Amino acid sequence: MTRPITFLLIFISLSLVACDSKEKRTASSNDNPFQYQVDSILGLMTLDEKLGQLNLPSSGDITTGASQSSDIAKKIEEGKVGGLFNIKTVEKIREVQKIAMEKSRMKIPLIFGMDVIHGYETTFPIPLGLSCTWNMDMIEKTARMAAQEATADGINWTFSPMVDISRDPRWGRVSEGSGEDVFLGSQIAKAMVNGYQGDDLTKNNTMLACVKHFALYGAPEAGRDYNTVDMSRIRMYNEYLPPYQAAIDAGVGSVMASFNEIDGVPATGNKWLLTDLLREDWGFNGFVVTDYTGIEEMMYHGVGNLQQVSAQALKAGSDMDMVAEGFLGTLKQSVEDGLVSIEDIDKAVSRILTAKYQIGLFDDPYKYCDLERPKNEVFTEENRAFARQxxxxxxxxxxxxxxxxxxxxxxxxxxxxxxxxxxxxxxxxxxxxxxxxxxxxxxxxxxxxxxxxxxxxxxxxxxxxxxxxxxxxxxxxxxxxxxxxxxxxxxxxxxxxxxxxxxxxxxxxxxxxxxxxxxxxxxxxxxxxxxxxxxxxxxxxxxxxxxxxxxxxxxxxxxxxxxxxxxxxxxxxxxxxxxxxxxxxxxxVNPSGKLTATFPRNVGQVPIFYNHKNTGRPLGNKEGKFQKFKSNYLDVRNEPLYPFGYGLSYTKFDYKNLTVSTDTISMDSAFKVSVEVSNTGDYDGKEVVQLYVRDVVGSVTRPVRELKGFQKIEIKKGETKTVNFDMTVNDLKFYNSDLDFVAEPGEFQVFVGTDADAELMTSFQLKK
CATH class of the missing domain: 3.40.50.1700 (Glycoside hydrolase family 3 C-terminal domain)
Incomplete structure (x- = not known):
């Protein structure tokens, strides 16, 4: 009688968890509205089934008509798969979901992911190019349209946005990010998350986003992919981490760990990164997925065998294992050996199940499997017209x-x-x-x-x-x-x-x-x-x-x-x-794109970026002339070929009358920066008005200037517009040597213009 009773209990439990979440909500440490339902399922799962939820294989040999006999299909039946990626079309996804819902014991729906990076079938510019629009509404709409098309084809999870800051164009994945600037990168991160996830993840045209690669992946030594990253904490916090945090603040549902090491520990198994910083400091309550074979690759970093690194990754905060099957193959033994606890595993499984509740899979496992949607929503004339724009x-x-x-x-x-x-x-x-x-x-x-x-x-x-x-x-x-x-x-x-x-x-x-x-x-x-x-x-x-x-x-x-x-x-x-x-x-169309990554004169200038710091012997002229015993090259001038923010138009824009609303600003006050921009050329055009700030004296050395605001405006020929930037003291803050986020009293210079070399300048004082 054991088996029939077990199935009856499962049926009753899954019926209960399908009830309205608000009615069944119980108190929990992370205020998870689905915790009651998740706990109900966890209580019925075997250890093998729990480990299966943490397993994310590639779709591999699954094809329509052959899925029933594939190795992946067998694992799904056995409850050893939590999701799949690299599978496309409603027909295939519905067939695979059917295996999970009809043949597995627990009938937990699968999540389906894909690298929907810069559009789906309707494809937008590569992310580096997309960032050069400096148009946040447009960027958000590209993610919204990508989600519309991808979900119409059955996909409900994207491994995007990639928000890695990079100052080294030798690194090939610079093409996948938004360039070198942390402020602009943060704005784009928020726009992309909002575009993918919308305001309601239960809708069938929104999808779970995944910010990547956490963290610092864009700064590998020698510009060589997967290579070591090594930097100070103060540089991390000021120059590389903010775009990830911006995505977290925007409510991103998942995070992908990076391949590189941080402070000598691979990110996939780095507890400071994935738990202390991400969850405790930033309040992230979604789930963390490894990158492709990320757990297995920890072995090659030299930190242990597969069982050891799998245990380390789980305890550090990695929840889902992409492809390596380290969790599936070793964690059961690690429980017996005392390397991990059931509580550690339950915590990870809980996060995966919660995500599936968030996107409505428990209410309807086939909600993304409408056969009619692809005909009307994918690669449409309307979508293509927007992509052209x-x-x-x-x-x-x-x-x-x-x-x-x-x-x-x-x-x-x-x-x-x-x-x-x-x-x-x-x-x-x-x-x-x-x-x-x-x-x-x-x-x-x-x-x-x-x-x-x-x-x-x-x-x-x-x-x-x-x-x-x-x-x-x-x-x-x-x-x-x-x-x-x-x-x-x-x-x-x-x-x-x-x-x-x-x-x-x-x-x-x-x-x-x-x-x-x-x-x-x-x-x-x-x-x-x-x-x-x-x-x-x-x-x-x-x-x-x-x-x-x-x-x-x-x-x-x-x-x-x-x-x-x-x-x-x-x-x-x-x-x-x-x-x-x-x-x-x-x-x-009058061109209006502006560079989001500096163009060097030659590879020897790399890494090169606009918001560098001065040395104690900065070059003292603007003509790039060589000066002995100054920080410069013998064979080429310091300045780049094209600076950050650079881009010409068929018309001409003039800037004048830069003002700050007050000469003296207190710590709790807001202020306004204004400038007049005139189109003095022969064409209507769009201009990206860029605002940079320099903190003249600090307790730690500060960059020569930092982007703190931008607006893309349209100005007709002969027209003048006043552009206003509303700012607060928060825009002046940075992380000091104690990693406190502070604004320090003193002089600040403000530059506004058409690129990072803007010469129009004014200043103000920040008082205690």
Whole structure:
């Protein structure tokens, strides 16, 4: 009679936990409204089933029609899987969820995750490009639209946003973040979380977000992915941690631990990071998932065998094990050995079950499995139109000598370069759901936007690189650019032939999509040599040349800046790339993107960022002239090629009348900074008005300036607008040597302008 009674108890319990949570709420240490239901389930679970909830495998061999016999399916039946990732489409997800709900003993629904990073099938610019819009409403809407599409396809959890601050463009994953600045990064983190999760996670068009990679992942030594990160606590708190905290404050439901070590302890097993800081100091009450095989990789860091590191990770605060199966395979023995307790396991399981309650899976395990939604909500014309708008706003005009741009919609244009006609590269890295072949390449976009009065001639001009093996490494994951078997000279001759017939040349060159991203670190920040030679040959024709630069990172393009008349940095603009780029080239859209990462003159300047500190021997001139016994280089000036916040427009903006509402500010007062911005050019345009502050004297050394506010405004030609920044003393605070968050009395300088080199300045005093 044991078995029937057990199933009756399970049925009664699960019926109870499906009741209204407010009626069944009991007091708990973390004020969890689902604690009663969670505790009811925990009381019925075996240890093996609890460990199963902590296991997150990849979907692996699951395909529709074959899921019943797969290894993953068997584990789901046995209660050994808490969720899956890398599985797509309602049909597949419904079939797998059905296994959990009909064949497992506890009938606990699975959670389904995917790397929905910068859009779903409708793909937006890579995150670094998206950040260059400086448009928080737009960024939030991209996450909202991505959630709409992904949930329509059955997915309810995204491994995004990535908020790692990075000042080293050698690191490939700089493409996945929002650049170098902690203030801007924090605003984007909040916008992305709000976009994914909305105001009600029980809705079937919102999804659980996961902030990553916690923490400091963007600062690896030598810019090499997965490498050691080592920095002081004061630098962590002031320069790297705030975007993660901003996501926590926005209510993000999950956190992903990073691969790197912190203070000599891998993040996946770092109790100070995952418990003391994240939960106790910041009040995070969601769950922590490891990165791919993160627990297993702790062994290679040299901190123990799989059983030891799994126990360490659990006790440190990691709740869900992605792929490594260290929890599933060793924690039962660790309980017997006294390395972990049942209470430790229950705490982690409770967090996973709570998340499933939060997104409504216990009310309806199939709530994301409506077969009609994908037809009406994924890759729609409306979504694509918005993606085109976003992409155009992300492009950054780096140079425009003699107002070469915008181009006229007449005459003959020669479009040359290996990036000119490659649809599969337009979405960039980490675009796993994108239908690459449906993206619009530049050639197609140019012809569409230019109209019948423009004759567009095309030649590839060159392959990506001389080295075939290297080219194969940077065109992975279906993003190949078929190598032309003609000789380099034949390809060049064809390009020069059409250039001779043209009025203007567009050179579409740079990186391919997979030259940046995970495990795509480099030591050379220049455009591949073969493409440089193509560009140089085009310049020698004497025809005006527009460089359309594709890249996932800041590049060292000093020579190109000196020799090319116009440079439009387009990043990887997403599924509507060709149309968006052409909108800007022809002036249908006035470029308004601003850099969120500094462009170096050469790789030797790296790491380089605007909010550095002065040394005791700072360079004393603004012309970059060498001075002996000052902090400078023998061979290149200190200043970057393009500063943070930089980006040109087809019009001109003038700044004047910068004021602070009061010369003296007390610790409990608010104040206002105002500036007048005039559009003195010939086009309506958008401008990102940027406010920087310098704390002149501090108890610890302070940066030369820090971004503390920005507004993106639209100004018609001939119009002047007054821009106001409402500020408080909290905007002046920093972490001191005791890690106290303080504002110190003294002089503060305020700079407002079009980039981090803004010269318009005023000051005020902060009094006790």
């Amino acid at each position: 976003v992409s155009a706003e992300s492009l950054v005009l780096l140079k425009n000598a003699d107002s070469l741009l915008p181009l006229k919609k007449s005459g003959t244009i020669a479009l040359v370069g290996p990036m000119a006609n490659t649809a599969v590269n337009m979405a960039g890295t980490w675009s796993v759901a994108t239908k690459q072949e449906k993206s619009i390449p530049l050639l197609e976009g140019l012809k569409t936007v230019a109209g019948d009065q423009v004759n567009v001639l095309y030649a590839k001009g060159s392959n990506v690189d001389y080295d075939l093996e290297y080219e194969n490494r940077v065109t992975m994951f279906g993003k190949s650019i078929p190598r032309d078997d003609r000789s380099d000279q034949q390809l060049l001759d064809e390009a020069l032939s059409i250039a001779a017939k043209s009025d203007v040349i567009i050179a579409a060159i740079g990186e391919t999509a997979e030259m940046s991203g995970e495990s795509s670190s480099v030591t050379n920040l220049q455009i591949p040599k073969l493409q440089q030679e193509l560009l140089n040959a085009l310049l020698k024709t004497g025809k005006p040349v527009v460089l359309v630069l594709f890249t996932g990172r800041p590049l060292a393009i000093t020579a190109e800046n000196e020799n090319v008349q116009a440079i439009l940095n387009v990043w990887f603009p997403g599924s509507e790339a060709g149309l968006a780029i052409s909108d800007v080239l022809f002036g249908d």
